[in-house]
Amino acid sequence: MGGGLAGMVAALRLEQAGSPYLLLEAQTRFGGRILSQPVAADAGFGVDLGPTWFWPHQQRMRRLCAELECAVFAQHVDGDVLYQQSSVQPVQRSGEGEGMLSYRVEGGTQSLIAALTARLDPARVHRGCPITGVARGDDGWCVTSDDATGAQRQFRAQHLVLAAPPRKLLQIDGLAQCLPTGLPAALMATPTWMASQAKFVAVYPAPFWREDGLSGQAFSRVGPMVEIHDASATADTGFALFGFIGVPAEVRSQHTTQTLQDACLRQLVSVFGAQAATPDVSYLKDWAREAWIVSAEDIGEPPRHPELDLSVWLPQLHSMQLHVVGSEVAPDEGGYLEGALGSVEALMRTSGLFA
Ligand SMILES: Cc1cc2nc3c(=O)[nH]c(=O)nc-3n(C[C@H](O)[C@H](O)[C@H](O)COP(=O)(O)OP(=O)(O)OC[C@H]3O[C@@H](n4cnc5c(N)ncnc54)[C@H](O)[C@@H]3O)c2cc1C
Structure with a gap:
């Protein structure tokens, strides 16, 4: 769930591992907080309206740019x-x-999203498909989504990877009821960085x-x-x-x-x-x-770096085959692009999804 940097990179790693996946993004574009707009009508590159920078110590960003063949400049x-x-x-x-x-x-941070999109199977990534409800059954997850025409669709999945800002997760029907005790409150307490x-x-x-x-x-x-x-x-x-x-x-x-x-x-x-x-x-x-990123609680709050340590809930989440990634749940560099990548690395290490 969610086609920001974390969701797109998680999908890429599943694609590379040969695991079947489906990525549902609520908005009609991929990128989430990453958004670049063209410098001119005929230009293929843009200027950043979301994240702009990464810093020398952020080696995951360095490595991803190299892997996706996106040039960087100072x-x-x-x-x-x-x-x-x-x-x-x-x-x-x-x-x-x-x-x-x-x-x-180079050409805007959106270049990363364009390169990721090009590497994913188009049949497996869907825009304009917000997840509106989830339920846990004996045979896994049942996910309800509105598709681009407004029609409701249901999908079944063994594992569910949530890659949206923590507060947005609580707006999905049925999800909070599935979560371990204490996690809904922790999600609500976690600000959406820069939202x-x-x-x-x-x-x-x-x-x-x-x-x-x-x-x-x-x-x-x-x-x-x-x-x-x-x-x-x-x-x-x-x-x-x-x-x-x-x-x-x-x-x-x-x-x-x-x-x-x-x-x-x-x-x-x-x-x-x-x-x-x-x-x-x-x-x-x-x-x-930006209704799919920001929550009412984010407005008017003083800026605060998100620090949501999920480790106490991981055993329960894994037993439910439920996973949370995104910059707000990063093991380090929370709030940053680097953090979003770190959360996917943690998913790869601990979830068993990539075995
Ligand atoms: C103005 C601004 C400046 C920034 N500057 C920097 C910077 O210079 N350097 C830096 O490192 N970071 C910066 N950041 C932070 C950076 O953008 C984020 O850390 C990163 O993009 C978060 O990626 P993410 O995938 O975790 O979440 P997001 O990008 O928020 O992606 C979440 C996705 O989930 C989707 N979604 C939500 N609800 C649903 C649903 N129900 N169903 C399906 N999809 C759903 C959303 O539409 C979105 O696409 C900045 C952010 C902003 C806004």
């Missing part, structure tokens, strides 16, 4: 950093930026900030964006800037996407100058409106 950080302290003071420039090394997937965030990306014909000796990094106490970075799709094409919007989700919900987008663009002009006014294309993604 985040552009060369150049000065800008600080917008208030709307009346001039923007300050500093040569002592925050140049921590991080990596990006209430929003990002704005503007794509430009040229990297005017780099030409000005700027890194593209800016920090603002004015907003709506609080932190801005170079978001170019590759090291030297698809030039873009992105910012995390600091306005809380409840406040954002009172404004239209267009109003927020206009405010972000005005801010880019006030920080980077007039050339920022005319992007080729711009995008705003408000993750708090």
Whole structure:
């Protein structure tokens, strides 16, 4: 259940092991929190509206990129950093930026999802098929799903692998009743990492900030964006800037996407100058409106890294042939792409599914 990074990689490992599987994804696209949008109508690569970076110590991401033949490049950080302290003071420039090394997937993180999709059997992966109910019978799991036409379908499975954010699992009819004591409460207590965030990306014909000796990094106490970075799709094409919007989700919900987008663009002009006014294309993604990822409990909560250690429930879960993966249940690097991959490695080690 779930076609984000964890669900797609779990499916790939089953495909490689020659085990029959069926992947059901609720949305009409795969990727979950991974989402890249095209830099131009005819471009095959995109800029990231979800996850952007991985870091040097995250070797699972390194290995997956190599396995899927997705090129990586270093985040552009060369150049000065800008600080917008208030709307009346001039923007300050500093040569002592925050140049921590991080990596990006060329053409957008969605390149990983495209490569995974290409390696999976199309007959076994279904989009637009939310799982709405599950029941445990003597012969395994009975899974109810709505298909793309809205019709209800039922599937039988020996094992059920859940790869959706923990709080979303509790919205599936019948699942909480099947879970070991204490697990439903633990799932509810686990926040969905970054689920209430929003990002704005503007794509430009040229990297005017780099030409000005700027890194593209800016920090603002004015907003709506609080932190801005170079978001170019590759090291030297698809030039873009992105910012995390600091306005809380409840406040954002009172404004239209267009109003927020206009405010972000005005801010880019006030920080980077007039050339920022005319992007080729711009995008705003408000993750708090993503009903298949975010839960009501995630909105308004202060950001908190998820740390859900399933080990106490694993014996019972395994006896039921029920498995939970995803970045929120990662053995380490919880919340990150790396964590999502770590949770699948744990599944492979402990579930007996890959024997
Ligand atoms: C704005 C933003 C920025 C981020 N930046 C970074 C970053 O720079 N680096 C980093 O490492 N991480 C970052 N993250 C976190 C990263 O995106 C996640 O850790 C990772 O993508 C989670 O993958 P996942 O497969 O565990 O879950 P998800 O991607 O959430 O996938 C879960 C899937 O389950 C599906 N689903 C839900 N309910 C059902 C149902 N009933 N039936 C069927 N399918 C269902 C959903 O539609 C979704 O596709 C960021 C996240 C966001 C939102």
